[in-house]
Amino acid sequence: MNVLAIESSCDETAAAVVVDGRTALSSVVASQVDLHARYGGVVPEVASRQHLRNIGPVVREALETAGITLDQVDAVAGTRGPGLAGSLLVGYNTAKAIAFGRGLPFLGVNHLEGHIYANWLVEGPEPKFPALCLVVSGGHTDLVLMRGHGQYERLGGTRDDAAGEAFDKVGRLLGLPFPGGPHVAKAAEEGGPSELSLPRAWIPGTFDFSFSGLKTAVLHIVRAGKYDTPTVAWEFQEAVVDVLAGKTSRLARELGAAEVLVAGGVASNTRLREELHRRCPVPVRIPPPKFCTDNAAMIGAAAGYRLALGERSPLTEDIFTTNDWARVQSSVVSS
Numbered sequence: 001m002n003v004l005a006i007e008s009s010c011d012e013t014a015a016a017v018v019v020d021g022r023t024a025l026s027s028v029v030a031s032q033v034d035l036h037a038r039y040g041g042v043v044p045e046v047a048s049r050q051h052l053r054n055i056g057p058v059v060r061e062a063l064e065t066a067g068i069t070l071d072q073v074d075a076v077a078g079t080r081g082p083g084l085a086g087s088l089l090v091g092y093n094t095a096k097a098i099a100f101g102r103g104l105p106f107l108g109v110n111h112l113e114g115h116i117y118a119n120w121l122v123e124g125p126e127p128k129f130p131a132l133c134l135v136v137s138g139g140h141t142d143l144v145l146m147r148g149h150g151q152y153e154r155l156g157g158t159r160d161d162a163a164g165e166a167f168d169k170v171g172r173l174l175g176l177p178f179p180g181g182p183h184v185a186k187a188a189e190e191g192g193p194s195e196l197s198l199p200r201a202w203i204p205g206t207f208d209f210s211f212s213g214l215k216t217a218v219l220h221i222v223r224a225g226k227y228d229t230p231t232v233a234w235e236f237q238e239a240v241v242d243v244l245a246g247k248t249s250r251l252a253r254e255l256g257a258a259e260v261l262v263a264g265g266v267a268s269n270t271r272l273r274e275e276l277h278r279r280c281p282v283p284v285r286i287p288p289p290k291f292c293t294d295n296a297a298m299i300g301a302a303a304g305y306r307l308a309l310g311e312r313s314p315l316t317e318d319i320f321t322t323n324d325w326a327r328v329q330s331s332v333v334s335s
């Protein structure tokens with residue numbers, strides 16, 4: 001089954017063609033990073049207007065690269081949420097309109113479920129259940145147990161900043177370009193262990209995270225005026241990675257998970273990848289970086305599995321903007 005998938009939840013306009021939830025024939029991403037960089041963050045109205053400009057050409061390119069026409073598309077999927085409302089509406093309504101115009105099945109996909117399904121786009125055997133999923137993006141940090149396709153139980157998450165958000169804010173404090181994540185990681189390559197001791201919020205007895213104290217600690221160092229950017233970047237990255245890899249590996253052991261699946265933009269962080277592989281007691285899967293950050297192939301992968309189960313979304317379905325794993329289940333109706 002060829003699924004045409006569209007993603008526009010934040011600042012990337014993306015479209016892809018995915019076969020049977022596993023093979024991406026194309027994955028086109030038009031990034032708006034340069035447009036938002038001068039503001040130091042994503043400006044919602046600027047983002048939705050840019051999506052309007054990009055969406056047509058991006059969908060056309062996804063079909064052309066896949067070497068198919070709309071006649072060969074079997075179903076259409078769009079990101080339903082969470083994300084910026086104005087951004088979501090562009091991609092979601094485009095997906096609906098194509099489905100309506102062509103009389104094709106339509107499916108709305110949860111963005112975070114999509115991130116997890118990026119792990120199905122990698123060649124080789126499919127991930128095994130029960131899988132412990134670590135979702136680390138610019139907007140979310142969640143530990144979710146996946147017992148089967150579409151079955152999620154959130155066991156922990158951030159109480160304040162998301163991991164990617166913490167990277168981005170620290171990047172800004174250090175005067176690095178937006179988005180901070182990759183730039184902090186790059187600066188950290190020149191750094192190493194130092195006298196600095198940055199806090200790690202272990203929050204005993206829970207699998208929750210907190211990164212705001214760590215961010216404030218960096219703020220104090222920067223305000224004090226005398227610091228070395230690579231050293232601060234290194235110490236910050238180590239603190240984030242230590243807690244993420246520490247809690248994930250412990251929970252995987254306690255649950256007896258078959259595998260650990262990592263997802264979201266921060267999953268492209270090399271140190272996080274290394275530490276998860278080193279510490280987890282079970283196999284760890286991490287998609288290649290192009291499928292870690294926002295893309296539409298991951299949406300097509302999640303949709304492929306749900307469509308195969310007979311699930312469809314009505315064309316009257318609204319978007320949603322909050323992080324609600326219970327809604328992943330209720331976002332679809334069975335045909």
Ligand code: KG4
Binds near residue numbers: 140168181292293
């Ligand atoms: O998943 P994503 O593309 O968008 C959201 O759904 O939020 O994640 C973007 C986030 C940003 O915060 C970005 O700084 C972070 O992922 N990121 C990284 C790296 N690459 C992207 N953070 C740390 N190290 C990286 N190499």
Ligand code: ZN
Binds near residue numbers: 138264
């Ligand atoms: Zn994302």
